[in-house]
Amino acid sequence: MSRPLKLDQVDVKYDREEILRQITLQFESPRIYGLLGRDGMGKTTILELLASFQKPSRGKVLYGEEPLFENASLMPLIYFVYWEDYHDDYQTGEKKIREAAAYRPYFDMDYAFHLADRMNLQLSRSVKKYSRGKAAALQLLLGLASRAPVTLIDEVFPNMDAPAREFFYAELLNEQNKHPRLFILSSHLISESEHLFDDVIILHHKEIILNTPYHHLVSQGVLLTGPAVEVEAFTQDYPTAGEKLSAGTMTVEVYGTITDDFIKKAEEKGLQVQSLSLQKIFTQLTREEDKYGEK
Numbered sequence: 255m256s257r258p259l260k261l262d263q264v265d266v267k268y269d270r271e272e273i274l275r276q277i278t279l280q281f282e283s284p285r286i287y288g289l290l291g292r293d294g295m296g297k298t299t300i301l302e303l304l305a306s307f308q309k310p311s312r313g314k315v316l317y318g319e320e321p322l323f324e325n326a327s328l329m330p331l332i333y334f335v336y337w338e339d340y341h342d343d344y345q346t347g348e349k350k351i352r353e354a355a356a357y358r359p360y361f362d363m364d365y366a367f368h369l370a371d372r373m374n375l376q377l378s379r380s381v382k383k384y385s386r387g388k389a390a391a392l393q394l395l396l397g398l399a400s401r402a403p404v405t406l407i408d409e410v411f412p413n414m415d416a417p418a419r420e421f422f423y424a425e426l427l428n429e430q431n432k433h434p435r436l437f438i439l440s441s442h443l444i445s446e447s448e449h450l451f452d453d454v455i456i457l458h459h460k461e462i463i464l465n466t467p468y469h470h471l472v473s474q475g476v477l478l479t480g481p482a483v484e485v486e487a488f489t490q491d492y493p494t495a496g497e498k499l500s501a502g503t504m505t506v507e508v509y510g511t512i513t514d515d516f517i518k519k520a521e522e523k524g525l526q527v528q529s530l531s532l533q534k535i536f537t538q539l540t541r542e543e544d545k546y547g548e549k
């Protein structure tokens with residue numbers, strides 16, 4: 255149950271275009287990983303490799319020591335939640351649940367019906383008639399109720415409204431507490447989902463630029479506020495970003511390893527030190543020469 259999922263020196267090419275280069279990752283269980291990256295950086299491709307939806311151009315994908323691709327004995331242990339368009343799907347919500355359960359040894363039917371009730375899903379209706387939010391809720395429901403040792407979730411949250419997302423975040427943590435397993439989540443909604451992550455992986459231009467426990471990451475920068483002259487003097491040897499100046503007061507993001515000594519000295523100067531959000535760190539690490547960065 256607790257064997258790791260591994261990508262070993264994996265390359266992916268579509269035609270001759272290189273999408274992922276020499277990716278080596280090990281996912282331990284039980285943990286919740288946040289797989290982050292800007293648009294088109296290869297998050298879905300990584301999840302598809304782990305779900306055996308595709309084979310790498312080079313390298314190995316292993317569950318424990320067993321190759322994963324088209325391995326019929328391993329497939330029921332992995333559940334991949336991704337956005338599916340139910341536009342032409344006439345099955346009812348209940349049929350979808352029963353169908354998913356048929357292939358999943360750990361599927362909990364009572365829990366699935368409980369979630370459906372909490373989400374106001376009309377299970378006797380054809381899923382073709384579901385709104386996008388309700389379709390996404392059903393897809394997540396199947397992922398949670400599958401209780402698969404490995405659950406991969408690819409960016410279905412944005413289709414749901416805020417209360418529904420909050421409900422699922424809480425439910426995910428609750429599940430991890432009661433039935434610990436490996437979850438890997440790809441999400442652009444960093445601010446609202448960062449509290450879920452034990453580890454954060456950032457993918458940028460074909461490579462992994464960061465793979466670290468969440469609590470390490472948020473010690474890689476701080477938000478510093480105080481009189482502009484003091485802040486400037488104090489941070490001159492550090493990379494900074496996101497300066498905001500108002501009536502002589504400056505707030506700036508400071509990057510680098512932030513030691514206790516740094517914090518003590520800043521506070522002695524009367525500067526206010528706050529933690530940096532994962533979103534700010536992500537934005538800084540993946541900054542591009544594109545128009546999003548322009549003021």
Ligand SMILES: Nc1ncnc2c1ncn2[C@@H]1O[C@H](COP(=O)(O)OP(=O)(O)OP(=O)(O)O)[C@@H](O)[C@H]1O
Pocket residue numbers: 268269273291292293294295296297298299300
């Ligand atoms: N079947 C395909 N053929 C050719 N290129 C593809 C194919 N599927 C994906 N790509 C390309 O591979 C790259 C990675 O795509 P992927 O969907 O994995 O990125 P992503 O990080 O999940 O993106 P997003 O956050 O925008 O959903 C993109 O440049 C995409 O255009």
